[in-house]
Amino acid sequence: MAEITAKLVKDLRERTGAGMMDCKKALTESDGDIEAAVDWLRTKGLAAAAKKAGRVAAEGLVGVATAGTAGAAVELNAETDFVARNESFQQIVSSVAAIALDNKGDLAAVKGAAFPNSDRNVEDEITHQIATIGENMSLRRTQAIEVGSGVVASYVHNALAPGLGRIGVIVGLESAGDEGKLNELGKQIAMHIAAATPLALSRDDLDARYVEKERTVLVEQARESGKPDNIIEKMIEGRLRKYFEEVCLLDQVFVIDGETRISKVLESAAKNAGAPISIAGFVRFQLGEGIEKEEADFAAEVAATAGV
Secondary structure, eight states, X not given: OOOOOHHHHHHHHHHHOOOHHHHHHHHHHTTTOHHHHHHHHXXXXXXXXXXXXXXXXXXXXXXXXXXXXXXEEEEEEESOHHHHTOHHHHHHHHHHHHHHHHTTTOHHHHHHSBOTXXXXXXXXXXXXXXXXXXXXXXXXEEEEEEOSSEEEEEEEETOSBTTEESEEEEEEEEOSSOHHHXXXXXXXXXXXXXXXXOSBSSGGGSOHHHHHHHHHHHHHHHHTTTOXXXXXXXXXXXXXXXXXXHHBGGGSBOTTTSSSBHHHHHHHHHHHHTSOOEEEEEEEEETTTTOOOOOOOHHHHHHHHHTO
């Protein structure tokens, strides 16, 4: 029996794009013969995954998982919405979300973690599913939140199944208050985050690049008014305050009642819960955000095929 070295497995993986465990099995079955191993993978349909890796995967599902004081969100992409409605794919996303919860949202750790009921890790299981389902897939991102005391609540907009949908939110509430009341408030705030799309928790947390970009736009707009510099500066500061109210969670108006700022909602809820409440952080994943999709011109495609 030939020795199956790490280098041999790596070489086969680079040639075929198949998962690490599948490559190792192929080499074992082929007694270390790399050419025979390539053929074995092709026979099993596993080498085909490499050909699909370049295709844009902007559909799929966002998954969330919570357990008391911790929660995690993941985004697993596929090429079509059809796959997202597949029960098998949904089970994979749910499993990956649970694994992300156990691994505190560390993407590398999640990819390397054992996938349930298989001899593969998460990354290799996804590669295996690419070959099985016939679409490119990608575990794009994972993130987690944990609080010392309190709850991590979640919300999934238009859920296809429990914890699975196109927009997923987790939010951590730090508090020693009543757990039931905290969970109720947490879900409402998570719903607000899904709808209002805040960029940061507070002004202090907002990326300076966003602020500078907005200020530059406001300066140009104000200068076109022809007003004196001292008036322009006041105009800019006023408009920046409005910008903060639009993008900072604590400054936003609560979508549930349409009038109270989130910071005030927390103050009022603290009296009901019996202890101060603060938001430790939040995660909002929207499926495919930031991925450039190819816009297919179907009519042009048909014409080209027909030679018109």
